[in-house]
Amino acid sequence: MAAESIEIAKDLEIGKELTIEAKHLGEMLTAIAKQGYELVGPTVREGAIVYDHLNSVEDLPRGWTDDQSAGKYRLNRRPDRAFFGYNLGPHSWKKFLHPAVHCLWKAKRNGNGFQIVPQSPETQKYALIGVRACELHAIAVLDKVFAGGPYVDPEYKARRANVFIACANCTQAGGTCFCASMKTGPKATSGYDLALTEVLEGANHYFVVAVGSQRGAEVMAAVPHRDASERDRETADRIVAEASSHMGRSIDTSGLKDLLYRNYENAHWDNIAKRCMTCANCTMVCPTCFCTTVEDTTDLPGEQAERWRKWDSCFAMDFSYIHGGSVRMTPRSRYRQWMTHKLAAWIDQFGESGCVGCGRCITWCPAGIDITEEARAIRESEPVAVGTRWKRGVA
Numbered sequence: 001m002a003a004e005s006i007e008i009a010k011d012l013e014i015g016k017e018l019t020i021e022a023k024h025l026g027e028m029l030t031a032i033a034k035q036g037y038e039l040v041g042p043t044v045r046e047g048a049i050v051y052d053h054l055n056s057v058e059d060l061p062r063g064w065t066d067d068q069s070a071g072k073y074r075l076n077r078r079p080d081r082a083f084f085g086y087n088l089g090p091h092s093w094k095k096f097l098h099p100a101v102h103c104l105w106k107a108k109r110n111g112n113g114f115q116i117v118p119q120s121p122e123t124q125k126y127a128l129i130g131v132r133a134c135e136l137h138a139i140a141v142l143d144k145v146f147a148g149g150p151y152v153d154p155e156y157k158a159r160r161a162n163v164f165i166a167c168a169n170c171t172q173a174g175g176t177c178f179c180a181s182m183k184t185g186p187k188a189t190s191g192y193d194l195a196l197t198e199v200l201e202g203a204n205h206y207f208v209v210a211v212g213s214q215r216g217a218e219v220m221a222a223v224p225h226r227d228a229s230e231r232d233r234e235t236a237d238r239i240v241a242e243a244s245s246h247m248g249r250s251i252d253t254s255g256l257k258d259l260l261y262r263n264y265e266n267a268h269w270d271n272i273a274k275r276c277m278t279c280a281n282c283t284m285v286c287p288t289c290f291c292t293t294v295e296d297t298t299d300l301p302g303e304q305a306e307r308w309r310k311w312d313s314c315f316a317m318d319f320s321y322i323h324g325g326s327v328r329m330t331p332r333s334r335y336r337q338w339m340t341h342k343l344a345a346w347i348d349q350f351g352e353s354g355c356v357g358c359g360r361c362i363t364w365c366p367a368g369i370d371i372t373e374e375a376r377a378i379r380e381s382e383p384v385a386v387g388t389r390w391k392r393g394v395a
Helices: 003-011 022-033 133-147 154-161 214-221 230-244 256-262 268-275 281-285 331-350 371-381
Strands: 017-021 038-045 048-053 064-069 072-077 101-110 113-118 126-131 163-168 194-201 204-211 292-298 304-311 383-386 389-392
Touching: 017 022, 017 230, 022 038, 022 126, 022 163, 022 204, 022 214, 048 072, 126 133, 133 154, 133 163, 133 331, 154 163, 194 214, 194 230, 204 214, 204 230, 256 331, 256 371, 268 331, 268 371, 331 371
Parallel strands: 038 126, 126 163, 163 194
Antiparallel strands: 017 204, 038 048, 064 072, 101 113, 101 304, 194 204, 292 304, 383 389
16 A cells, blocks of 8 residues: 555544445455455355355445345345345355364374374455444354453464454344344444445435444545545434334343243243254354364375364254264254253353344244244243242233
8 A cells, every 4th residue: 555545544543434435335345455355245146145255346246135034035136226235145254264164184194103284274364345233243252252262263363363344234124133132233333444334315325434443444545535424424324223123023132041041841842843954054054153073084095184174063963972872862952952052051151142133043944933933932931920820921
């Protein structure tokens, strides 16, 4: 970056809000790429909006939106040319931070023994484009799991250190979204380099951009912009507030952890089990699920061995296998484990919920099981004390 641009960047204080015309979005992506980042973000492929490599602004899902409900996902054309006028697809950003398949080490025969060949940590710098507020919270959860405790995952830490985050605040709510209930969206408040709110008003198409870091300031110094006016900021805030008020789902989080602990033997788990296919879709699309398994392989001559880490799921029969058999043999026990861990035990482990309200587990469940409805059903079916008697339902 030219010295003049760097001086301009110093004047762009963190927290400052700018306005750029939509036609300059490509220049912003170019400025990020020039800092050595590989651009990854939303793009249309095979009937869905997925996260993949972006060559230019033309790869963004401009003019597309999604229709989501329990067990349903469809892409539709929008009446306008919004770049970020969709909600969420099946991918989450953990595919770049915590890859589905990763080689931990290799070993080669060396005489009568083996020599371990460690794998170098990931050095690729990724710019995550279009991160939603709920997803930003999900990344923060992964940060706490993999890099916040006494046992740090060096691969995750190396990847995370090389990430640039450009958020896209939600200007619409999806049919399965409930981030407002979880207090994780729809507006990003911290943890980003840049946060964009897209505004379309008649012929006007622009972005209000909040600068979240010095890196973000340096990018914006290379993009034509102006200070956001009070009207620009008010319009952006109004659009996001409208999205918050139109959530497709909601969940009552009051006392939810203790509620699930108290209802370990609630009969409603059997009702869920009758529908659950234990297919693991919910854990694969979840942006915070991080369970893995380890597989060792060797070549036929026995000259080389490898150890691979792969995504796994608590819905798999073998996941809880110990000598003598699996601990969780039934769909009832496996769904109960997932939901109770996500909404209750996670809080004891990491100090916050493992759910960010993105709704992916609802959309991509082939049986249409809805975690918000199941939490509500358990609350309503719990026996509660009324004087000296007990009855079903909330008093």
